[in-house]
Amino acid sequence: MGLYLCGATVQAPPHVGHIRSGVAFDVVRRWLSAQGYDVTFVRNVTDIDDKIIHNAGHDDVPYWVVAFKNERAFTQAYAALGCLAPTAEPRATGHIPEMIDMMQEIIDTNHGYAQAGDVYFDVRSDASYGSLSGQKIDDMLAASDAVAQGKRDPRDFAMWKAAKADEPHWETPWGPGRPGWHIECSAMARKYLGDSFDIHGGGIDLIFPHHENEIAQSRAAGDSFAQYWMHNAWVTTAGEKMSKSLGNSLLVSEVLKRIPPIHLRYYLAGSHYRSMLEFSDAAVQEAGIGFERVSGFITRAMEMLKLSTVEIDSDSRAEKFDAEMNNDFGVPKAIAVIHEVVRAANSKLAENDTEGVRAALVSVVSMLDVLGMNPLDVQWEQEQSSNQDVIGQLVQVAIDQRADARARKDFEAADAIRDELDRIGIALEDTKEGVRFSIRAPQSKESH
Numbered sequence: 193m194g195l196y197l198c199g200a201t202v203q204a205p206p207h208v209g210h211i212r213s214g215v216a217f218d219v220v221r222r223w224l225s226a227q228g229y230d231v232t233f234v235r236n237v238t239d240i241d242d243k244i245i246h247n248a249g250h251d252d253v254p255y256w257v258v259a260f261k262n263e264r265a266f267t268q269a270y271a272a273l274g275c276l277a278p279t280a281e282p283r284a285t286g287h288i289p290e291m292i293d294m295m296q297e298i299i300d301t302n303h304g305y306a307q308a309g310d311v312y313f314d315v316r317s318d319a320s321y322g323s324l325s326g327q328k329i330d331d332m333l334a335a336s337d338a339v340a341q342g343k344r345d346p347r348d349f350a351m352w353k354a355a356k357a358d359e360p361h362w363e364t365p366w367g368p369g370r371p372g373w374h375i376e377c378s379a380m381a382r383k384y385l386g387d388s389f390d391i392h393g394g395g396i397d398l399i400f401p402h403h404e405n406e407i408a409q410s411r412a413a414g415d416s417f418a419q420y421w422m423h424n425a426w427v428t429t430a431g432e433k434m435s436k437s438l439g440n441s442l443l444v445s446e447v448l449k450r451i452p453p454i455h456l457r458y459y460l461a462g463s464h465y466r467s468m469l470e471f472s473d474a475a476v477q478e479a480g481i482g483f484e485r486v487s488g489f490i491t492r493a494m495e496m497l498k499l500s501t502v503e504i505d506s507d508s509r510a511e512k513f514d515a516e517m518n519n520d521f522g523v524p525k526a527i528a529v530i531h532e533v534v535r536a537a538n539s540k541l542a543e544n545d546t547e548g549v550r551a552a553l554v555s556v557v558s559m560l561d562v563l564g565m566n567p568l569d570v571q572w573e574q575e576q577s578s579n580q581d582v583i584g585q586l587v588q589v590a591i592d593q594r595a596d597a598r599a600r601k602d603f604e605a606a607d608a609i610r611d612e613l614d615r616i617g618i619a620l621e622d623t624k625e626g627v628r629f630s631i632r633a634p635q636s637k638e639s640h
């Protein structure tokens with residue numbers, strides 16, 4: 193099965209809004225794999241465009257310094273959030289010959305034309321142009337990707353742009369230039385997935401013009417292209433589409449200093465991919481509390497059963513969970529099923545129903561695992577293990593001091609220690625086996 197996702201334009205490091213599609217389609221890919229499909233997942237890297245060239249000029253470095261640096265930042269962000277690496281992650285600049293071949297085919301079939309070093313797609317030549325976005329050509333605005341002079345129709349879009357002075361460029365039969373954005377996806381999808389493939393994904397803002405133009409190019413070149421389209425909605429802040437202008441605090445690397453990565457994944461993947469998602473630290477923290485209810489059950493169940501690992505068993509997943517996932521990847525409802533199982537299992541814990549707890553534990557871990565949110569997965573351990581020991585020892589010092597205070601009946605001091613830990617995000621729980629602590633994202637003082 194072929195899955196193509198329009199990936200990052202690597203002009204800047206990713207903020208939370210950039211990373212949502214990566215997380216959403218990682219869940220799609222994992223679910224399809226779990227259904228037995230052999231998924232070839234391609235996510236491209238747009239490593240040449242106006243903004244990359246602009247930013248490179250600003251820093252007085254070659255375009256590829258900007259592109260590689262930000263590509264690495266994206267790779268780190270995807271990895272931190274538990275996204276499996278794509279089967280292929282092709283860069284635009286590595287596929288110029290494929291783009292030239294495709295443009296030649298488009299010109300040969302009279303769907304494209306070269307003009308002063310630019311190569312345009314002739315939208316009037318394509319009767320179905322606009323069908324993905326449900327628009328008629330006459331209602332469309334002019335394509336803003338190139339100057340209108342030399343175009344047959346202002347709505348014709350540039351597949352290739354003639355080189356301007358001092359810009360990076362590649363040689364073509366039509367002169368030196370560089371790719372317009374759309375042609376790379378048509379050329380790379382064909383190269384890695386063939387003339388026809390199953391699913392094409394991307395953000396909802398790519399439907400027009402980008403995906404419309406991809407379809408036009410690929411069909412003009414004789415490919416039947418994607419059979420299904422999936423578009424994820426935006427992440428918003430204060431009701432607006434998240435953008436760079438909102439500052440660095442929304443960069444994934446910054447958010448992950450405040451929020452555990454698995455909480456951010458749970459939050460991003462936990463809403464339906466077609467639903468808008470309003471981001472705030474408070475919203476992620478609230479989601480994190482929900483996630484900790486599930487992971488807290490896993491911890492207690494493993495303690496009760498004296499287990500150090502849990503084997504994944506796909507047959508143990510709740511039927512309802514699978515049904516929700518098979519209904520257009522209904523992750524929110526699938527997660528609600530996990531919570532139902534945990535609620536029921538918590539009573540089994542209280543009743544000391546070992547077999548009931550064991551069955552629920554395997555089921556819960558297996559359901560989380562297929563979503564890429566298994567807290568026992570080495571993915572999440574790596575994130576924390578180096579700090580975890582030190583933190584554990586520090587918290588133990590405080591726990592011992594609290595126990596001493598209690599022993600001398602200084603309850604005020606004991607409570608103060610607990611409150612102070614709570615303030616920095618460490619919750620204590622008195623259990624039969626002793627004091628247990630858990631770490632959540634810290635709360636600001638104002639919230640008290």
Ligand SMILES: [Zn+2]
Pocket residue numbers: 197198199377402406
């Ligand atoms: Zn694309």
